[in-house]
Amino acid sequence: MATFEAAIVLWPLVVLAAIVPARAFVYAWLYQRRRLLPGDRTLIVGSGDVALRLAEVLRADRAYGIRPIGLVGPPALTAETLPAPLLGHVDDLAGIVALHRPDCVIVAFPGGPDADLIGVIRQWRRSGVTVYVVPRLFELAVPAAGAELVQGIALERMRPDRMRGLYAAAKRAIDVTGAALGLAVAGPILVACAVAVRLESGRAGVLFRQQRIGRDGRPFTILKFRSLTPATDRESQVRWNISTDDRVGPVGRLLRNTSLDELPQLINVLRGDMSLVGPRPERPYFVEQFAHMYGGYADRHRAAAGITGWAQIHGLRGDTSIADRVRYDNYYIENWSVALDLKIMVRTVGALLGLARRWR
Numbered sequence: 001m002a003t004f005e006a007a008i009v010l011w012p013l014v015v016l017a018a019i020v021p022a023r024a025f026v027y028a029w030l031y032q033r034r035r036l037l038p039g040d041r042t043l044i045v046g047s048g049d050v051a052l053r054l055a056e057v058l059r060a061d062r063a064y065g066i067r068p069i070g071l072v073g074p075p076a077l078t079a080e081t082l083p084a085p086l087l088g089h090v091d092d093l094a095g096i097v098a099l100h101r102p103d104c105v106i107v108a109f110p111g112g113p114d115a116d117l118i119g120v121i122r123q124w125r126r127s128g129v130t131v132y133v134v135p136r137l138f139e140l141a142v143p144a145a146g147a148e149l150v151q152g153i154a155l156e157r158m159r160p161d162r163m164r165g166l167y168a169a170a171k172r173a174i175d176v177t178g179a180a181l182g183l184a185v186a187g188p189i190l191v192a193c194a195v196a197v198r199l200e201s202g203r204a205g206v207l208f209r210q211q212r213i214g215r216d217g218r219p220f221t222i223l224k225f226r227s228l229t230p231a232t233d234r235e236s237q238v239r240w241n242i243s244t245d246d247r248v249g250p251v252g253r254l255l256r257n258t259s260l261d262e263l264p265q266l267i268n269v270l271r272g273d274m275s276l277v278g279p280r281p282e283r284p285y286f287v288e289q290f291a292h293m294y295g296g297y298a299d300r301h302r303a304a305a306g307i308t309g310w311a312q313i314h315g316l317r318g319d320t321s322i323a324d325r326v327r328y329d330n331y332y333i334e335n336w337s338v339a340l341d342l343k344i345m346v347r348t349v350g351a352l353l354g355l356a357r358r359w360r
Contacts, residue, residue, distance in 0.1 A: 039062055039064070039065050039066050039067035040065060040066050040067065040102075040103035040104045040130070041067055041069050041100070041101075041102045041103045041104070042058070042066045042067060042068050042069060042102055042103065042104040042105065042106060043068075043069060043070055043071075043072060043087070043096070043097065043100060043102040043104070043105045043106070044068055044070070044071050044072070044084065044105075044106045044108055045071075045072045045073065045090065045093065045105060045106065045107045045108065045110045045117075046071065046072070046073050046106075046107065046108035046109045046110040046111070046134075047071045047072070047073030047074060047075070047082075047086060047110075048073070048108070048109050048111070050108045050109055050134055050153060051071060051073065051106075051108040051109065051110075052071075052082070052083060053151070053153065054068075054106060054108055054134075054150060054153055055068045055071060055082075055083040055084045056083040057150055057151045057153075058150065059083055059084065064150060066104060066106075068083070068084040069084065069085075069100060069102060070084050070085045070086065070087035070096075070100065071084050071085070071086050071087065072086075072087055072088055072089070072090055072092075072093055072096055072110065073086070073089070073090060073110050073111065074089065074090075074111065087100065090110045090111065090112060090116075090117075093117075093120055094120055094123075097120075097124065097129075102129065103129065103130060104129065104130040104131070104132065105121075105124055105129055105130070105131050105132070106131075106132045106133075106134070106155065107121070107131065107132070107133045107134065108134045109134060109136075115295055115296075118295075118296060118299070119295075119296065119298065119299055121158070122161075122299050122302060125158060125160055125161045126161045126164070126302060128160070130157065130160075131157070131158040132148075132155040132156065132157050132158070133155070133156050133158060134153060134154065134155060134156075135147070135154055135156055138153065138154040159334075161302070162336050162337070163302070163303055163333070163336060167336075170338060171275065171336075171338070171341065172272075172275075174276065174338065174341060175269050175275050175276050176269075176270060178269075178276050178345070179266045179267075179269035179270045179276065180270065182263075182266045183266050183267075183270075186263055186266075189260070189263070190263055190264075193225050193255060193260055193261075193263065194206045194225070196251045196255075197225050197226050197227075197251060197252075197255070199251075200249045200250070200251040200252065201226050201249075201252075205226060206225065206226060207223050207224070207225065207226060207264055208223075208224045208225065208226040208227070208228075209221050209222070209223060210222050210224070210283065211283065211284060212281035212282060212283060212284075212305065213281055213282060213283070213284055213287045213301065213305075214273055214274065214281055214301070214304060214305045215301055215302070215303060215304045215305065216301055216302075217287075217298075217301050219284065220268070220273040220274075220281075221273075222265060222268060222273070222274075222281060223264035223265055223267055223268055224261045224262060224264055224265065225255050225260065225261040225263065225264060226252070226261075227248055227249075227251075227252030227253070227255050227256050227261055228248050228252055258352070259352060262307055265307045266307070268307075269307065273305075274304060274305045274306060274307060275303070275304040275305065275306045275307075276306060276307055276308070276341070276345060277306045277307075277308055277309055277310075277332075277341045277344045277345060278303045278304050278305050278306025278309055278332075279300040279301075279303060279305060279306060279309055279311070279325075279329035279332070279333075280305065280306065280309055280311070280312065280317070280325075281305035290322055293322070294322055294323050294326050295326075296326050296327075296330050297322070297326050299330055299333070300326065300329045300330065300333070302333055303329075303332075303333045303336070308344060308345070308348040309328075309329060309332060309344065310328050310329065310331060310332035310340075310344060311324070311325045311328035311329055311332075312348070313344055313347045313348060313351065314328060316328060332344075
């Protein structure tokens, strides 16, 4: 019995004695291996003290696995003192990245508003470029515990775009399954809505078709139950809201207030035009306007348009703030996960059931 108890006490020490040397050996091997490799071709965005220090350290120690190929920023110092060539100004950043095709980009206080870089960084991540950011006030230990340190300078590695590869396949599988089940379960409701719309609209048709802008700026034709027949095609494209239009009949108003007019978009999901969850698509006329008025609006098109979304479950539907929608939509894309999609769908169904009870 005493021998068994002693073995229990000593076993963790034996395991620890085996793991620590093995771990040290692996790290030493990786360190030496990195020093023999050329390292990832890296562009440093910035030319101030922090950027220059990073370039010096990374160039001197190849064990970091990062090889600076140039700096982007104002020519604060003479070319002879720079640890890496100055490739141009931040205003030319997109062209510089396209020309040199780096594996990594480090953003180290390039000057100018941070908002000007957000859209470009999102494009890099979509194309597979690894992006590191030096957090502001990093000297005060502002970054999270997972930050990598380069001689005391913190580098936060940004999460890659998750709507690619297997993640995109998983989202598409959920969309197809959910849309097919939705059409099957809501079949009687769809038929009832179609009959009601037909009786109210006469020969105008049950479905209303309109061009919208989807993922990567591609246009598609969205399907809705008809609640109003526009006087002209131009009116359909440029009129923002019809909620107060006297031409909307009782059936159309009911469908719009309960969001039942959106049900045919399940067909758009099956076609691949849309997703169950994502930013709501808008008409080309308004997309062009909003892209110039609201920073980050065009970034919403990184994801497929959705029937419902993070903005919608927070009350941002209809005639509400576009700036707020942009923030909510981009938050959703940055933080997308299967669990988040399921949460949004559950809350959407709950909201629809609440509206249905209210209209009884």
